[in-house]
Amino acid sequence: MGEVLSSSSRKAQVIRVAAELFREKGYVASSMRDLAQKLGIEAASLYSHIKSKEEILHILCFDMAEDFMVSLNQVEKQQNLTASQRLQQGIIGHIQVMARDLTASAVFMNEHRHLSQPFLRDFLLLRINYINRFKKMIEDGVADGEFKKEIDKKLAVMTLFSSLNWMPQWYNPDSVIDPESLGKQLADMLVNGLKQNR
């Protein structure tokens, strides 16, 4: 997990509480006074821990991005697996990272656009890179003959990402289904579809 977020410092606590607030109300609608109140301190006191409101958003977004990258790096090492197996592992990894901190994941997803430049650009470059690496797995599957050659790879990867990204909005981490099973089911649905196998 990102260094700051995983620590138990006061700063980390400020960021975790901020994440809850940002998720609930959105970044722009969350005031530093709201945040201070949740922490039981005065707004001005926040600035002993963080440099600015945006620093909080920056840490939340980039710490999550880092975790997603680490997870995908692991998967890409396993070149002994077939494309669909790697895709499955990638999906499971993504969901596991999200499940470790669904609040930060929701902020990562919905609020990153409020980063100012040049951070926004850096963030979007990381995201494009991540998506392209998933797209590569799909292309590998087509090249192998494991996936249909007629599939629209862009549509496939966008559909995959949409479902992954939307998950923090409805997935309940205390539910019966654990992240790994969820990842497997999602991968299976995407790869095999809903239809009865003949």
Added chain:
Amino acid sequence: MGEVLSSSSRKAQVIRVAAELFREKGYVASSMRDLAQKLGIEAASLYSHIKSKEEILHILCFDMAEDFMVSLNQVEKQQNLTASQRLQQGIIGHIQVMARDLTASAVFMNEHRHLSQPFLRDFLLLRINYINRFKKMIEDGVADGEFKKEIDKKLAVMTLFSSLNWMPQWYNPDSVIDPESLGKQLADMLVNGLKQNR
């Protein structure tokens, strides 16, 4: 299309320009002064056309919701079709409604949470109803034996909605692929999966 949005009144123009602004910067970060500037008038003059900032958001969200409902009503009438055919028609309809106004669709999707009560509650009830009607189509498909009985229906419908909802973020309406083809491909991918048919 919703009455206000489709008209060419000055009010409709204000709302359309607001939609672009809300999409770009988010509802909260968009000021009435930003909006006025885009229209070439003073901020105070906006209030000759609209009652409040929230009225704009309300109209955008509920006009889109109305259009989605009309589309789904049409599909549900076709009980001669199989579940997967109805699902496909539902998906195509949803995408066609979105494609008619991708800007309003993006606002509908990302900014509805800034509606105040009781409008937010009303909106969420409409959305739940809409989702449940798609879920019903999937359940019908399972009951018929057309879809696998092991599928997680909640996961399937959330995956479907995630992809539909995310589309305004990447779909280019001027692209080579028209909404109907896109809907067909998405439905096919969901129903049949990526895997080569044996």
Added chain:
DNA sequence: CCTACCGATCGGTAGG
């Protein structure tokens, strides 16, 4: 559609 303006709230700083 404009000028003139209001009270509330914003992120953040100085100085302890």
Added chain:
DNA sequence: CCTACCGATCGGTAGG
């Protein structure tokens, strides 16, 4: 971590 405070900006109104 607090008190005291700043300049900027917010949505919106009065009155034409």
